[in-house]
Amino acid sequence: MGLILLYTGDGKGKTTAALGLMLRAVGHDYRVVIAHLMKTLIYRGEYVGEYLAIKKFLSGYVDVYSLDPDQHLTPRDVFKIALSRAMEIKPFLLILDEVNNAVSSGYLTAREVIDGIKSLPPEVNVVLTGRDIPHEFMELADLITVMEAKRHYFDKGVVGVRGLEW
Numbered sequence: 065m066g067l068i069l070l071y072t073g074d075g076k077g078k079t080t081a082a083l084g085l086m087l088r089a090v091g092h093d094y095r096v097v098i099a100h101l102m103k104t105l106i107y108r109g110e111y112v113g114e115y116l117a118i119k120k121f122l123s124g125y126v127d128v129y130s131l132d133p134d135q136h137l138t139p140r141d142v143f144k145i146a147l148s149r150a151m152e153i154k155p156f157l158l159i160l161d162e163v164n165n166a167v168s169s170g171y172l173t174a175r176e177v178i179d180g181i182k183s184l185p186p187e188v189n190v191v192l193t194g195r196d197i198p199h200e201f202m203e204l205a206d207l208i209t210v211m212e213a214k215r216h217y218f219d220k221g222v223v224g225v226r227g228l229e230w
Contacts, residue, residue, distance in 0.1 A: 065182060066189035067206045072164055072197040075211030082159045082191045090125045094156030099146030100130040101139040101171070102162035102194070127153075139171035147180045154185045164194030164201065174200040 071078040086096045129146045131137050150158045166172045181190050
């Protein structure tokens with residue numbers, strides 16, 4: 065089993081940290097699979113920006129899977145698709161974005177996720193992101209980074225800035 069990196073907490077930056085790892089991995093010519101388990105088209109900027117960057121600049125290096133209302137994909141579907149792809153191509157990095165939230169919301173169980181991770185080839189490193197981290201993930205993780213909100217512009221009434229939040 066590869067390394068398990070976990071980004072959690074109530075602060076900003078969990079997905080951003082994971083996408084930074086994607087860029088670093090691609091800079092070394094490594095393959096990456098990304099699964100956005102809880103994000104829909106409201107996060108269009110993040111998804112479309114990432115999609116365009118991948119298709120235009122990173123073609124052949126990164127596969128992205130996300131909830132698709134037209135295909136009626138659930139978080140479990142996205143997880144299974146990404147896991148299957150990771151088994152097939154053996155990427156350096158598998159990012160399970162918002163997987164913690166998918167588990168805490170009941171869309172997946174911690175056991176499903178852990179069994180899936182343990183079934184991966186040993187060269188695949190896994191990133192888990194999201195709030196409400198299951199304690200089982202903490203026991204499995206090789207790295208745990210907690211994003212702590214010390215101050216946020218939400219507190220001043222600034223709600224969701226396009227380009228910063230999504």
